[in-house]
Amino acid sequence: MLQKNGIDRPPLNLDLERDWVCSNKAGNSCSNIVYKLSLAASIYGLWRERNCRIFQQKVGPAATLLIQIEEQVRDCICSWRKVKRSDKNRLMAIAWRVSPRIFEV
Incomplete structure (x- = not known):
């Protein structure tokens, strides 16, 4: 999941990962939200x-x-709509194989 989110580092234990998220992925940018979603989905998947x-x-x-x-x-x-068009968001959409229709018109 780290690679999918463009993060080049080894995985950390859950406490260190949480601290890393708080200091590096604060805010509501598209890439930050996607990273937090993938972290939550990973934890849920492992729990299941x-x-x-x-x-x-x-x-x-x-x-x-x-x-x-x-x-x-x-x-x-x-399910998102009206995502701001930017190179970073376009690369995120490509990495996650998401249709470009999520971008604002």
Whole structure:
């Protein structure tokens, strides 16, 4: 998810990741919101996978989990309208394979 968000660093533990988000992704820019969405979707996906393993003794493939997280984030972004046209937002849309119809007319 870090690569998908254009962040070139190794993943951190949850406490350090939270601190990094607070200091580096404050504000409501499109890229900040997408990063926060992907972090929340990742945590939720891992929690669901954990519950399946504990309560149903089922282990899902990591690739499937990543696909589900990406789909959740993409679905959310696709519901947006009137996103400001900028190079940064256009690159975000390409990275997440989102239709350009999210941009303001």
